[in-house]
Amino acid sequence: MQIEVKDVCYTYTPEAEQPKFAVDHVSFSVEEGEFIALIGHTGSGKSTLIQFLDGLLKPTSGEVLFHGENVAAKGYDLKTLRQKVGLVFQYPEYQLFETTVLKDVCYGPKNMGLPKEEQEARAKEALSLVRFPEASYEKSPFDLSGGRKRRAAIAGILAMKPEVLILDEPTAGLDPEGREDILNVCRNLNDQGITVILVSHSMEDVAEYAKRILVMNQGKLIYDAPPEKVFSDWRKLEEIGLSAPEVTYVMEGLRKAGFDVRTDVFTVEKAKEEILRVFGK
Amino acid sequence: MNIIEILNLVHEYRELDEEGNEAEALRAVDGVSLTVEEGEFIAILGHNGSGKSTLAKHVNALLTPTEGTVYLSGMNVAEHKPIWEVRREAGMIFQNPDNQIIGTSVEEDVAFGPENMGIPTEELLKRVEVSLEKAGMAAYRLHSPNKLSGGQKQRVAIAGMLAMRPKVILMDEPTAMLDPVGRKEVLETMHELNRQEGITVVFITHYMEEVVDADRIVVMKDGKLVMNGAPREVFSRLEELEECHLTAPEVTRLAAELKKAGLDLPDGVLSVDELVNALCRLK
Amino acid sequence: MIRDITLGQYYEADSVIHRLDPRVKLAFTVIYIVSLYVGEGVLAFALAASFLAVIIILSKVPVSFMLRGLKSIFILMIISVIFNLFLTQGEEIFHWWIFRITKEGIRIAVRMVIRLILLIMGTSIMTLTTTPSRLTDGLEKAFGFLKIFHVPVHAVAMMMSIALRFIPILIEEVNKIMKAQQARGADFENGGLIKKAKAMIPLLIPLFVSAFRRADDLANAMEARCYHGGDDRTKLHPLKYRKRDAIAYLVLFAYLAAIILLRIFTSELIKIVP
Structure with a gap:
């Protein structure tokens, strides 16, 4: 087991008699190489939860284990944890600060105390992983387009060679092509064995890639299931301010109209097959 | 009547080198002509950097054209003086909800525009009340904007525009930084204002699902206007859209795939119900 | 703190x-x-x-x-x-x-x-x-007489009220950037004075960049809402x-x-x- 989250809680007012929990008794575990989506609307506690995994926040109660070790324990090497568990915050391009893209991506490896050649080698590898054009390595990160800035920032995390990559709303504010690019990068990384945890409120993004979905609402983990199971419960999703992909609603509509279709379908590709099957084509 | 008329608009961002000479000129908008009728809800789509924002900023004189002319309610925007007569005619909502709220309370922020216009106090109070009501934010009148959700902040910004009584509201990716609930809030508010108050809306976005209810869609690519038509028409040209680095909503794509596979479906299906009904008819 | x-x-x-x-x-x-x-x-x-x-x-x-x-x-x-x-x-x-x-x-x-x-x-x-805005209104009125000496009282008051609005936003931003850099292995706590000062660069540069971007956005938003200085401005709640x-x-x-x-x-x- 790579990561184990055991009954964690988080509250901003621990002294209060009935504290309000931002994270409320959440438990789950992550196996190596998984592709997990964490969804929930703003304020559901998902952003707090992922900070536990990186040791940036300590849970008020409960524990987080990384390879069996409690990350909140005294003397635990947080620096190594943060390198092994890469956390890409929302709008990561706002963390760029160096004069060139390459130098910026080197920042992580530099903090790990690696020699200069190794820093650059890792930076270049990371940049190629996110398909960042080599011609722009020496450009100022502030002169890049939105999508490229985002990819450079993600490379900044990848250069530390994390085992787990957590991305908080990595597609926010990008155009359809930019969104697709980032999601493809995530899938490629996952194919190479990196565990990916994708935090999102876009069901369409999640449906296509994730094999397991965690749904948060008001600090509680209310689903931990494969996508077909979660999306077929679209009524519940709507109650908590989320929705299933449009395709799921099509299948639901067809079912109601008397077609014998499966309703646990959530991508365009699968829906097409299913509808064609019913129509006998 | 045409409320906005854009004629051969060109806008270049010029970069100066160290000696102050022109080093590079980037053509953000490249010869665009477009007219918008009063009361229309028009959506502008385009990839990041396609020039859609730059285009919109010419309508309320935040930018001046390199070439070409923009008319708003008959005024030549670049030359009309004083400039705030143009700006009160066309309000603008921006992408980042935090960076456009000036007041430290909701009502103060809504009053900011009309205060600048020199509207007397009693009238101000009335306008603030009515605008907040229309934007569905009346209950938050005395709140601090910092504690509102993204969607609520954008609705405060909308109320701030309404208080200036504009004919046009330009929306520059107002939903890009919001979650699905916030996006829905903003979009529904705008459609309502468009229908009930007859306000002309220019809505910039790159979420395809948000534009299916627009009267018209304009697509921009690399500074040029490449598509212009009703949603049904634009979304039936999937290949062209893809060339513009865009896609159609999921339902539209599903319908197109099914049609390609031999089912007799219409082009440019826009909603779930439409697709389900069309499929039912085939049975 | x-x-x-x-x-x-x-x-x-x-x-x-x-x-x-x-x-x-x-x-x-x-x-x-x-x-x-x-x-x-x-x-x-x-x-x-x-x-x-x-x-x-x-x-x-x-x-x-x-x-x-x-x-x-x-x-x-x-x-x-x-x-x-x-x-x-x-x-x-x-x-x-x-x-x-x-x-x-x-x-x-x-x-x-x-x-x-x-x-x-x-x-x-x-x-x-x-409220901060009433306070700045008060200051603007109380020091209004300085206008005779060409002191831009309105502009200063406007700047103050904007600063008041953005302080909490910028504090939150500092927090966010700090965490983002910590996720990249930044260490803001240990080391001597020079090392600590150096560690601030990855925090301060993004903060400045973001502050300028916000200022730019805000200037646009204010202009779009007909702002043109303090002349002929009316007030929702005039001081009486x-x-x-x-x-x-x-x-x-x-x-x-x-x-x-x-x-x-x-x-x-x-x-x-x-």
């Missing part, structure tokens, strides 16, 4: 003090500070303290909330108490090794603590009971003196007069009883 500072924080309540014109509260703040330094002797401090107590009760701001503001200056207070206690020359009442405490030392230290507590609580009344403000001014001046009288009286007393 930032959350503990009540100075500059508004406490929402519906009270007479909240409703007073900000200019009155501005005058109160100035006069109260003056009174603490003019006032001498137990009676003057008792008067100052009870005057403040009445105002706090009227303002409906919970005392616990006010006391929280004192936490932030606790260390400062301790340090100055220690200095005054041990370094004042005079009649010795306690001696151990190199430490000596004098009667005068105790008197000065006690006086200083009382003064500091009253000062902090007295000045926080204004910000606790006045009411009856209660006149009464407040009267009370305020009566208080100041009492403090001055007390001072004259006590110094006379000292002369009589040396």
Whole structure:
């Protein structure tokens, strides 16, 4: 087991008699190489939860284990944890600060105390992983387009060679092509064995890639299931301010109209097959 | 009547080198002509950097054209003086909800525009009340904007525009930084204002699902206007859209795939119900 | 830590003090500070303290909330108490090794603590009971006469109110950037001064970039809403003196007069009883 989250809680007012929990008794575990989506609307506690995994926040109660070790324990090497568990915050391009893209991506490896050649080698590898054009390595990160800035920032995390990559709303504010690019990068990384945890409120993004979905609402983990199971419960999703992909609603509509279709379908590709099957084509 | 008329608009961002000479000129908008009728809800789509924002900023004189002319309610925007007569005619909502709220309370922020216009106090109070009501934010009148959700902040910004009584509201990716609930809030508010108050809306976005209810869609690519038509028409040209680095909503794509596979479906299906009904008819 | 500072924080309540014109509260703040330094002797401090107590009760701001503001200056207070206690020359009442405490030392230290507590609580009344925007309105009006000397009073007031709105946003931003850099292995806590200063670069540059981007956005948003300086601007809530403000001014001046009288009286007393 790579990561184990055991009954964690988080509250901003621990002294209060009935504290309000931002994270409320959440438990789950992550196996190596998984592709997990964490969804929930703003304020559901998902952003707090992922900070536990990186040791940036300590849970008020409960524990987080990384390879069996409690990350909140005294003397635990947080620096190594943060390198092994890469956390890409929302709008990561706002963390760029160096004069060139390459130098910026080197920042992580530099903090790990690696020699200069190794820093650059890792930076270049990371940049190629996110398909960042080599011609722009020496450009100022502030002169890049939105999508490229985002990819450079993600490379900044990848250069530390994390085992787990957590991305908080990595597609926010990008155009359809930019969104697709980032999601493809995530899938490629996952194919190479990196565990990916994708935090999102876009069901369409999640449906296509994730094999397991965690749904948060008001600090509680209310689903931990494969996508077909979660999306077929679209009524519940709507109650908590989320929705299933449009395709799921099509299948639901067809079912109601008397077609014998499966309703646990959530991508365009699968829906097409299913509808064609019913129509006998 | 045409409320906005854009004629051969060109806008270049010029970069100066160290000696102050022109080093590079980037053509953000490249010869665009477009007219918008009063009361229309028009959506502008385009990839990041396609020039859609730059285009919109010419309508309320935040930018001046390199070439070409923009008319708003008959005024030549670049030359009309004083400039705030143009700006009160066309309000603008921006992408980042935090960076456009000036007041430290909701009502103060809504009053900011009309205060600048020199509207007397009693009238101000009335306008603030009515605008907040229309934007569905009346209950938050005395709140601090910092504690509102993204969607609520954008609705405060909308109320701030309404208080200036504009004919046009330009929306520059107002939903890009919001979650699905916030996006829905903003979009529904705008459609309502468009229908009930007859306000002309220019809505910039790159979420395809948000534009299916627009009267018209304009697509921009690399500074040029490449598509212009009703949603049904634009979304039936999937290949062209893809060339513009865009896609159609999921339902539209599903319908197109099914049609390609031999089912007799219409082009440019826009909603779930439409697709389900069309499929039912085939049975 | 930032959350503990009540100075500059508004406490929402519906009270007479909240409703007073900000200019009155501005005058109160100035006069109260003056009174603490003019006032001498137990009676003057008792008067100052009870005057403040009445105002706090009227303002409906919970005392616990006010006391929280004192936490932030606790260390400062301790340090100055220690200095005054041990370094004042005079009649010795306690001696151990190199430490000596004098009667005068105790008197000065006690006086200083009382003064500091009253000062902090007295000045926080204004910000606790006045919304930042009313406060800037008040400042703009109160210093409006400076316009004659070409001081851009409106612009300064506008800048202040914008700063007030953006401070919480920027604090949150600092937090976010800090975490993002920590996720890349940044270390803001360990190391010597130079190392620490160097570690700030990845924090400060993104912060500046973001502040400029926000400023740019805001300028656009303000222009789009017809902003063109302070000329011909009207106000949603224009400042107007009411009856209660006149009464407040009267009370305020009566208080100041009492403090001055007390001072004259006590110094006379000292002369009589040396």
